[in-house]
Amino acid sequence: MITVENLKKEYKLVKRDPGLKGAMKSLFNRKYETKHAVKGIDFTIEQGETVGYIGSNGAGKSTTIKMLTGILTPTSGKVTVNGLVPYENRQKNAVNIGAVFGQRTQLFWDIPVRESYNLLKHIYEIPEQEYQETIEMFTEVLNLESLLGIPVRQLSLGQKMRCELAAAFLHRPKVVYLDEPTIGLDIAVKVKIRKFIKEMNQRWGTTVLLTTHDMQDIEEICDRIIIIDGGTILYDGGLDEIKKQFGQKRVIHFELADKEKFELPSALNGQVEVLPNEEETKISLSFDHEAVKSSFVISEMMSMYEIGDLNIADPKIETIVEDLYNKQEQGEEHEKVLANS
Amino acid sequence: MRKYWQIAKGRMQENTAYSAWYWAGTASAVMRLLIIYFFWQAVYANQTTIQNINLETMLTYIVIAMLLQGFVGGVGNELAENIKDGQVAIELMRPYDMIFKMFAVDIGGKIMYLIQGTIPMLLIAYFFMDISFPKSPETILLFGVSALAGIWIGTFFDFLVGVLAFWTVNVWGVRVLKESLITFFSGALVPITLFPDWLRTITEFLPFQAMVYLPVSIFSGLISGTEAYMALGVQLFWLVSLYVLVRFIWSQAIKQITIFGG
Ligand SMILES: Nc1ncnc2c1ncn2[C@@H]1O[C@H](COP(=O)(O)OP(=O)(O)OP(=O)(O)O)[C@@H](O)[C@H]1O
Numbered sequence: 001m002i003t004v005e006n007l008k009k010e011y012k013l014v015k016r017d018p019g020l021k022g023a024m025k026s027l028f029n030r031k032y033e034t035k036h037a038v039k040g041i042d043f044t045i046e047q048g049e050t051v052g053y054i055g056s057n058g059a060g061k062s063t064t065i066k067m068l069t070g071i072l073t074p075t076s077g078k079v080t081v082n083g084l085v086p087y088e089n090r091q092k093n094a095v096n097i098g099a100v101f102g103q104r105t106q107l108f109w110d111i112p113v114r115e116s117y118n119l120l121k122h123i124y125e126i127p128e129q130e131y132q133e134t135i136e137m138f139t140e141v142l143n144l145e146s147l148l149g150i151p152v153r154q155l156s157l158g159q160k161m162r163c164e165l166a167a168a169f170l171h172r173p174k175v176v177y178l179d180e181p182t183i184g185l186d187i188a189v190k191v192k193i194r195k196f197i198k199e200m201n202q203r204w205g206t207t208v209l210l211t212t213h214d215m216q217d218i219e220e221i222c223d224r225i226i227i228i229d230g231g232t233i234l235y236d237g238g239l240d241e242i243k244k245q246f247g248q249k250r251v252i253h254f255e256l257a258d259k260e261k262f263e264l265p266s267a268l269n270g271q272v273e274v275l276p277n278e279e280e281t282k283i284s285l286s287f288d289h290e291a292v293k294s295s296f297v298i299s300e301m302m303s304m305y306e307i308g309d310l311n312i313a314d315p316k317i318e319t320i321v322e323d324l325y326n327k328q329e330q331g332e333e334h335e336k337v338l339a340n341s
Numbered sequence: 342m343r344k345y346w347q348i349a350k351g352r353m354q355e356n357t358a359y360s361a362w363y364w365a366g367t368a369s370a371v372m373r374l375l376i377i378y379f380f381w382q383a384v385y386a387n388q389t390t391i392q393n394i395n396l397e398t399m400l401t402y403i404v405i406a407m408l409l410q411g412f413v414g415g416v417g418n419e420l421a422e423n424i425k426d427g428q429v430a431i432e433l434m435r436p437y438d439m440i441f442k443m444f445a446v447d448i449g450g451k452i453m454y455l456i457q458g459t460i461p462m463l464l465i466a467y468f469f470m471d472i473s474f475p476k477s478p479e480t481i482l483l484f485g486v487s488a489l490a491g492i493w494i495g496t497f498f499d500f501l502v503g504v505l506a507f508w509t510v511n512v513w514g515v516r517v518l519k520e521s522l523i524t525f526f527s528g529a530l531v532p533i534t535l536f537p538d539w540l541r542t543i544t545e546f547l548p549f550q551a552m553v554y555l556p557v558s559i560f561s562g563l564i565s566g567t568e569a570y571m572a573l574g575v576q577l578f579w580l581v582s583l584y585v586l587v588r589f590i591w592s593q594a595i596k597q598i599t600i601f602g603g
């Protein structure tokens with residue numbers, strides 16, 4: 001179980017004036033600038049949950065994960081993982097966690113993958129039998145067979161990531177942190193990786209905390225999402241709930257024989273919005289599906305126009321999140337304007 | 342303990358990964374040995390002793406010093422790189438002590454060097470060069486202990502310089518400085534007894550002579566009896582002081598890394 005209470009992280013940066021003169025000045029008179037990366041967040045994650053931790057670039061996701069792994073010491077606030085304070089009990093905590101950082105390798109560069117795993121077996125003191133079973137299963141699910149004999153430095157990004165993922169789960173940790181595990185991967189590899197993460201979660205009840213910019217990852221792996229922006233949490237709840245709460249907008253795309261003459265049927269006026277659509281023959285209508293039924297919109301349209309084809313778009317988590325970010329930004333700008341006036 | 346041994350083995354494996362370089366290492370070690378050997382033969386061409394040291398003792402000193410110097414380094418370089426590129430972060434998430442892990446890596450590398458560099462050199466020295474091996478078992482034992490102490494003093498020092506990377510921008514400069522200090526003051530080039538008095542006095546207060554000069558002097562008979570035991574005492578002092586310093590500096594570095602985020 002992971003608990004986080006009023007967790008804050010401020011980075012101190014040495015402020016430098018440009019040029020040599022600035023560099024000299026900073027030698028004698030150091031000015032620090034404080035960057036509030038995480039501004040007091042709270043959440044609790046139960047054993048076995050799969051949580052997507054999302055937010056725009058620089059939102060504070062990696063910073064949070066680093067505090068959970070013990071790599072970073074929080075500026076203030078409380079954090080415990082399985083009852084341990086990570087930054088105080090780094091080695092003890094390490095046994096219970098696994099992690100993948102998209103851009104860093106934790107396998108040994110020059111020796112074959114299999115030897116890396118063997119070394120991890122000793123480092124994490126995994127019993128031989130358990131290790132053999134695990135390897136066998138991973139090899140199958142992630143298609144590692146042909147990779148095991150190759151040194152890590154000769155692997156492609158996708159191959160490497162599959163190996164990294166296996167390394168993170170090898171000692172069957174209670175919690176696994178995945179910081180952008182699908183970055184730069186092709187669809188086929190992404191699918192494999194998602195399947196693997198899900199399967200591990202189901203089989204061993206591993207808690208998974210995942211950051212990603214690919215909402216498909218979230219849809220397929222996570223039951224819950226936490227959205228962070230500018231160091232504060234915007235949303236924390238089930239994936240279905242967020243769709244209900246923010247995704248009541250439905251969009252239907254109609255293909256019309258003659259778009260020129262289109263005019264919104266009067267029955268739909270005020271309840272349905274016409275979205276801009278680049279395509280020559282298509283028209284997109286957006287509406288709140290609690291207020292108007294899809295069937296009503298469709299029948300109104302069909303009674304007035306000749307419809308070639310139609311397509312009801314599912315509320316995509318992607319658009320919801322985008323909406324949320326935008327709202328937040330507008331809110332901030334609004335505050336700024338108020339503050340300035 | 343077991344995991345550290347496995348880590349050492351991992352490093353041994355890594356070192357054999359580049360097999361061409363593996364043998365190049367052996368060739369270059371043997372080359373250096375030959376160069377230094379003929380150099381001192383030439384120096385002694387017109388004299389039988391230098392400061393009461395005859396050719397045989399000198400060659401013994403120089404060759405053994407060279408063999409030992411190969412072990413005096415450490416993994417400071419690698420540590421510095423790990424710190425600079427942020428890889429330490431991953432290391433901090435592992436269930437092992439990072440210092441011991443680095444020592445294990447170092448030991449792995451040194452075992453390989455022993456096989457690839459030291460043993461070939463030693464064989465050549467033993468069969469083809471006029472060097473004298475100590476006769477008494479006590480001397481051999483004293484040398485063994487002293488050499489191990491010297492190696493660890495060198496390793497700790499190297500580690501210390503590596504951690505300094507954390508606070509210095511120019512890691513390379515610090516390393517070059519360190520290398521030349523060690524080569525000169527450790528007595529790896531010439532016995533410290535050949536230094537002028539004032540320089541010798543300075544040297545006696547530095548840790549470097551405890552790395553090579555003291556053990557090799559025991560081996561070649563420049564130091565014996567009570568003096569040899571005193572030398573061990575000096576080494577013990579440096580061993581403990583440097584280790585304490587390593588632990589302290591390392592904990593400071595970790596504090597910085599975990600606060601500043603690498
Ligand atoms: N070591 C550091 N020193 C100073 N500032 C940092 C450091 N690491 C991150 N930051 C700053 O803290 C903020 C949060 O960074 P963080 O890496 O947590 O973002 P993120 O949500 O992971 O973003 P991304 O999606 O781009 O990975 C950013 O503004 C970043 O510039």
Ligand SMILES: [Mg+2]
Nearest residue numbers: 061062063179
């Ligand atoms: Mg990040």
